[in-house]
Amino acid sequence: MKLATLSPLSILTAAAFLAGCPEPTPITNTNTVTVTVIQDCGPGAPNGKCEPGNSCVDGACVLSSTLCSPTNEAGSCGSGTTCFAGGCVLTAKLCSPTSLTGPCDTGNTCMAGTCVAMASLCSSANLTGTCPQGQVCQAGICGTVPQDACLTQVYTVQPTIGVDTRAKLMVAGKEFKDNNGSGALDPYEDWRLVEACRARDLVGRMTVPEKIGLLSEGSTIGSGTADGVLAANTISNIQNLHLRQALIRLGSRSARELAVYLNNVQKLAESEPHGIPFVVTADPVHGFGLSTNATTGVQTLSASTVVSPWPYPMGLGAANDLNLTRLYGDTVRREFMGMGFRWQLGPMADLATEPRWARVQNTFGENAHAVGNHTRACIEAFQGAGQGGLKSGIAATVKHFPGAGANEDGMDSHSRPGRYNVYPGNYFEYHQVSFRAAFTAQPAAVMPCYSIFRGQLDYSPEQAGAAFSRGLITNYMKEALGFSGMVTSDWGTIGGTSWGVESLTPQQRAAQFLRAGSHQFGSDSVTIMQQAFDQGLVTEAEINVAAEKVLEMSFKLGIFENPYIDPDASAAEVRSVANRTAGFVAQKKSI
Numbered sequence: 001m002k003l004a005t006l007s008p009l010s011i012l013t014a015a016a017f018l019a020g021c022p023e024p025t026p027i028t029n030t031n032t033v034t035v036t037v038i039q040d041c042g043p044g045a046p047n048g049k050c051e052p053g054n055s056c057v058d059g060a061c062v063l064s065s066t067l068c069s070p071t072n073e074a075g076s077c078g079s080g081t082t083c084f085a086g087g088c089v090l091t092a093k094l095c096s097p098t099s100l101t102g103p104c105d106t107g108n109t110c111m112a113g114t115c116v117a118m119a120s121l122c123s124s125a126n127l128t129g130t131c132p133q134g135q136v137c138q139a140g141i142c143g144t145v146p147q148d149a150c151l152t153q154v155y156t157v158q159p160t161i162g163v164d165t166r167a168k169l170m171v172a173g174k175e176f177k178d179n180n181g182s183g184a185l186d187p188y189e190d191w192r193l194v195e196a197c198r199a200r201d202l203v204g205r206m207t208v209p210e211k212i213g214l215l216s217e218g219s220t221i222g223s224g225t226a227d228g229v230l231a232a233n234t235i236s237n238i239q240n241l242h243l244r245q246a247l248i249r250l251g252s253r254s255a256r257e258l259a260v261y262l263n264n265v266q267k268l269a270e271s272e273p274h275g276i277p278f279v280v281t282a283d284p285v286h287g288f289g290l291s292t293n294a295t296t297g298v299q300t301l302s303a304s305t306v307v308s309p310w311p312y313p314m315g316l317g318a319a320n321d322l323n324l325t326r327l328y329g330d331t332v333r334r335e336f337m338g339m340g341f342r343w344q345l346g347p348m349a350d351l352a353t354e355p356r357w358a359r360v361q362n363t364f365g366e367n368a369h370a371v372g373n374h375t376r377a378c379i380e381a382f383q384g385a386g387q388g389g390l391k392s393g394i395a396a397t398v399k400h401f402p403g404a405g406a407n408e409d410g411m412d413s414h415s416r417p418g419r420y421n422v423y424p425g426n427y428f429e430y431h432q433v434s435f436r437a438a439f440t441a442q443p444a445a446v447m448p449c450y451s452i453f454r455g456q457l458d459y460s461p462e463q464a465g466a467a468f469s470r471g472l473i474t475n476y477m478k479e480a481l482g483f484s485g486m487v488t489s490d491w492g493t494i495g496g497t498s499w500g501v502e503s504l505t506p507q508q509r510a511a512q513f514l515r516a517g518s519h520q521f522g523s524d525s526v527t528i529m530q531q532a533f534d535q536g537l538v539t540e541a542e543i544n545v546a547a548e549k550v551l552e553m554s555f556k557l558g559i560f561e562n563p564y565i566d567p568d569a570s571a572a573e574v575r576s577v578a579n580r581t582a583g584f585v586a587q588k589k590s591i
Contacts, residue, residue, distance in 0.1 A: 073369075086369035106372060106436035107481065118439055118482030124196070124549070125478035141194055150187070150197035159191055159391065162562030165271040177561055179275030180205075188560075195555035199548040202274060208540055210274070211547040212530050213242025217281065217488060218523035221246045221265055224253035228260040230268065238268055238278070241526055245279045245550070248341070250306045255339050255574035258306075259567040262340030266563040277563040279395075279554055281343035286332055287312040288587060289361065307335050308579035313347060313374070315590030317364035322377045324586055325364075329381025331579050336394045338570035342557050343395040344382060345447065345488075349375040349434040350403055353427070356410025363405060368430050372437025379441040391558035395444035397488065402459070402472060403431035404449045413450035419465075419499040421451040428456055436481060444553050445486040448473065448518065450493065452500045464500030467493050467518045468509065474517035486549045489513070491523040511537040519546040 041048035041056035050061035057067070058078050068075035068083030077088035084094060084103065095102035095110035104115035111121075112133060122129035122137035131142035143149025161168050161175045169176040171185050179189050187193060188202035203211060220237045221230075237243045253261070262280060269278045288309035289302040303309040308331060310316075316325050336344060351368055352360035364374040375398065380386075384393025404413065404421065411418030423431070448466035453459065459476050460469040467473070467489045477483045490497070494509050501509050506524075510532040513521065521529075532538045554560065573579075 086367075104440065106433060106440060109440050109442075119480055121482055121484075123478075123482065123484035125474075125482065125484050141196055143194075149194065150200070152194070153190075153192035154194055155192045159558055159561045162564040163270070164267045164564070166275055177275070179270070179560060180273065181275070188555075191558075191561055195552050196548070198555050198560075199551035202276075202551055203544050203547050205274065206547070208533060208543065209530065210242045211540075211543050212526050212533070214244055214276075214547045214550045215520050215529055215543070216243065216522075216524060216526045217245040217247060217520055218491070219247055219249065221248070221278070221280075223248050223251050224258045224261040226253070226257060228257070228264050230261075230264055234265070235268065238265070239272060242272075243526070244269065244276050244554070245281065245343075245520070247281050247283070247345070247522075250282065250285050250304050253306070254571070255306055255335075256567045256571040258339040259565050259570040263564050263567070266340075266559075270563070275560075276551075277554060277559040279343050279557065279559065280341045281345055281395075281397075282336070282341055284313075284332075284344065284346040284362065286310040286328070286335075286583070287361070288583070306339075306575065308575050308583045309587075310583040311587050311590040312361040313364045313378075314352070314361045315587065317370065317374055319586065319589040320370065320374075321589065322373060324589060325374045325377045326381045327582060328586060329378040330387075331582060333382050333384060333387075333394050335574045335579065338565065338573040340565050340570075341394065342559060343397070343445075343553075345397045345399065347375055347378045347382075347396065347398065348400065348404075349398050349438045350400055350405040351431055351434060353405050353431070354407055354410050357405060357407050358410075358412055359404070366405075368433035369437075372434040375434055375438045376441045379438060379443050383441070383444065385441075390444065390556045393557075395553055395557060396441075397445040397447050398435065398438045398443045399447035400449035400451075400490065401435060401446050401466060401477060402428075402449065402453065403435065404451060406431060407451065408454070413465075413499065414497060416499070419450070419452055420454045421449070422454050423456075428453070428459070439481055439483050443485060444556065445488050446477070446483060447488055447490055447522075448493075450490055450497050450499060462500065464512075465493065465498060467521075468498070468501050468512050468516050470516040472516075478517060486520060486553050487518040488520040489518060489522050489524075494521045494524040494528055507532040507535055507537055514538055514542045514546055519549045 038049045039045040041050045041059060041061045043059045046059045048056045050056050053064055054061040055064045055067055066076055068077045068088050069086055073083060073086055075083050077083050080091060081088040082091045082094060093099060093102055095104045095115050097113040100113045101110055104110050107118055108115040109118055116130055120130050122131045122140060122142050124140045127140045129137050131137050135142040136145050138149040141149040143152045158174055161177050163177055166181060167178045169178050169185050176185050176189055188198040220243050221234045265278050269276060285304050286307055289312060290299055292299050310328050316328060348362050349371060350363050351371055352363045352366045364371040379396040382394050382396040383390050406421045406423055407413060407418050408420040408422045413419050450465050452463055452465060460471045462469045462471060473487060494506055498509050501512060506528045510529050
């Protein structure tokens, strides 16, 4: 290795000359500076120097344009590695007979060591799809033959049974919860059965108003109280409107107060016919930000005082450390569960390709491959991958399908001027990369975008907001991409933010919403769907499909067995010193 030595004086003199400055006064320090000259690429210098436009790979110079990158997923990599999602990864870690749960390309998942297309799997969107070895697809559910899949006991580990107004049942040496108080074990109370089967059985026992109550999620149970007492309208919403999903916005209530309050919500829900538990959600609340008043220059910090502060997703994307993103997701999981929340309206898989858009800080960035990787890692952490799955996690909601980051003129589709997404250069497919990656983590829910995807007639022939487009929701997302979870809309989709279907009545919009394949609307009155049914615009069978999918998520969360939490444990977990410290370290990494 060739070395050259330059005195500090000569270095300063050269710098001053190049800057057009007077020559500096000589200094007496005689220390030398050692400059390392990089060797040429070769067998002895596997990371050596090449001509411009070339890179050293395994000791040989190759064209940089031929290497694996986010824009060349078929590019070459060094020995022992393979180009995967735009980066070189160890080949031994990919899905294979020796790596049965390794990653696959976007749109695929690892099954017994082989990558198979998500869309080919047995699901409610593919009634004859692929199942694990020894099982067959029966009406969208994998089971053994000749037994009905809905009679197959697939779970064996005894869950914790939590009761207040109901009793426990003992059957075959196992504990179950008598949700409806009948004294007998009904199929929907049997935790050993597939969740979709339990949901189907329960829906068959419900009235139309009870089922319609499942199809709305909004701010219907308040934000908690200091003494845990439920307000009269909260009680009415649970008892009379049969609501079982709601969003809470964090405010002045502590984690312990929320836990006590939500335990009381669960006790009331448990006492109702069928004993259907309540699912509480929230928007992403862990982001820590700062804003500056354009007039006064005063800066204001924006951070919840209830949960630990972390960077916004854009900060996590800047750090570009998947382990850090997983730690963030796991912290959110633990803190949400500590408060009694089992669902988050996030993460966003949108791409920040339009810098004028006001929501770029909520994305992981603009590179579709990187965003896909971080979104997938976040979903897995939310949903308890490695911790027992959703029964030990919170339901993730990927949004805003099929991508809200390309808003026309940087406007946002919450308002009419921003109702279109546009793709100069035909970049619609690029925005799908991150969603395909997200779907391989099997998120519990997805939220469609408000936008009309202008000119994308192959995907959205209706040219209406995504939640109203059967082309986008059923034909593309479910049948082509293999998504089989719950579809919940953004807020006000039926009642106001109904781009492309403004001429329809709210009841007609509700009908188109269900026929598109969407299931649950956010912050719209349940009376709209009831009126649509009364007017003959929707059938009970269509309502059943949506209600089953909503309930399926609740069964997967395990809250039919035990919806209760320990308030003291929540006080110790939420915003703990360890969580706040981890969040602070993440903030420094993001900067």
